[in-house]
Amino acid sequence: MKVTWEEPGWDDLGWERLAAGVGRCRLPVWDCTVGLVTGPGGALLIDAGSSLAEGAKVRLEAQALAGRRVDFLALTHAHFDHIFGSAVFAGAYVFAAGGAEGAFEKVGREALCADAVRNGLDVRAAEEAADTLVVPHREVRGALTVELNDGPEVVLRNVGPGHTHSDLAVLVPGDPTVVFCGDLVEESGEPQAGPDAVPSHWPTALDRLLALGGEDALYVPGHGAVVDAAFVRAQRDALASRFGVSRGPVN
Numbered sequence: 001m002k003v004t005w006e007e008p009g010w011d012d013l014g015w016e017r018l019a020a021g022v023g024r025c026r027l028p029v030w031d032c033t034v035g036l037v038t039g040p041g042g043a044l045l046i047d048a049g050s051s052l053a054e055g056a057k058v059r060l061e062a063q064a065l066a067g068r069r070v071d072f073l074a075l076t077h078a079h080f081d082h083i084f085g086s087a088v089f090a091g092a093y094v095f096a097a098g099g100a101e102g103a104f105e106k107v108g109r110e111a112l113c114a115d116a117v118r119n120g121l122d123v124r125a126a127e128e129a130a131d132t133l134v135v136p137h138r139e140v141r142g143a144l145t146v147e148l149n150d151g152p153e154v155v156l157r158n159v160g161p162g163h164t165h166s167d168l169a170v171l172v173p174g175d176p177t178v179v180f181c182g183d184l185v186e187e188s189g190e191p192q193a194g195p196d197a198v199p200s201h202w203p204t205a206l207d208r209l210l211a212l213g214g215e216d217a218l219y220v221p222g223h224g225a226v227v228d229a230a231f232v233r234a235q236r237d238a239l240a241s242r243f244g245v246s247r248g249p250v251n
Contacts, residue, residue: 008038008065015065017176018218021152027054029120030081031188031223034058037172038066039151045070045092046170046180047222048085050116051125052132055085059103072146074156075136076182076222077164079194080101080116084129094134097158098141100166101160109133140168151235157212159184161198162205163191163222171212179213180220185232187224191239199243206236 010017015025015036024035027049035046037188043066049055062070073092075083086094102108113130118124138144146154152172160167163183170180183192184205193199213219217227239245 008067010065013027013061013064015061015126016226018178018220019172019176020023022172022174024180024220025058026224027058028056032081032224033220034062035170035220036062036065037148037152037154037170038068039148041149042071042151043068044072044074044146044148044170045089046074046152047082047182048073048089049077050081050084050129051121052085052088053125054130055062055088058085059088064136071148072162073134074154074168074180075100076168076170076180077160077166078112079164079183080112080119080121080126080129082132082182084112084116084121084126086134087129087132089134093138094136095138095140095144095146095156095168096136097160097168098139098168099161100136100164101139103159103189104133104135127162155212157208159205159208159212160201161204163193164196165198167205169209169212177213177217177221179209179217181209181222181232183222184209185219185221185227185235187227187231189223191235193243199239200245203236203240203245206232206239210236 010023015023075096109130116126144156155171172178
């Protein structure tokens with residue numbers, strides 16, 4: 001017997017509908033994106049917010065939209081504004097790109113906490129989030145398909161390094177296809193290259209994104225409005241010029 005499922009009322013909670021069963025929310029302060037893919041038999045969240053309090057708010061909204069608890073959590077990269085809410089998603093199976101494990105160990109947590117405080121997060125909130133940070137259950141080193149039981153099929157793809165040593169993209173095929181890019185793509189400001197960035201590989205990572213989603217996909221930046229392939233291509237070219245990088249082979 002087929003399960004009857006109704007499309008969530010995205011607008012009612014201030015979320016943006018991108019495709020059937022696919023939406024996202026732009027969080028305050030750092031304008032960070034969280035995404036949700038949901039269907040009758042499962043729900044996958046992309047990123048978790050910048051603190052336990054923000055993560056708890058996202059969790060409640062995601063549960064209301066999906067009509068169930070979040071089953072899977074995909075972390076696009078290990079920066080505090082994307083992962084510090086992860087501990088509130090009890091029972092969720094957590095994915096991250098291969099190579100990110102150092103961020104979840106003691107030294108990595110301390111560095112994330114310091115970065116969060118430097119960027120304006122309350123000290124106690126930063127310490128609590130760092131102390132309870134969830135270690136991913138599985139690292140994605142190539143591509144991995146997650147099935148949501150009668151819902152959209154989701155592909156997790158390690159497309160880095162670029163913005164960090166370990167960048168995970170989330171592809172939701174459909175009409176339109178949606179690609180969650182993490183901070184490999186930013187629309188509301190110039191892409192940020194911190195100490196963990198790998199500028200020499202960033203343009204190639206964007207080539208991988210474009211190959212993954214194709215010309216007609218919607219590309220969801222880690223910060224800012226949804227963009228198209230032309231925007232991603234232009235940002236790739238700008239990064240190559242900024243860092244003096246020649247385009248290499250895409251694999």
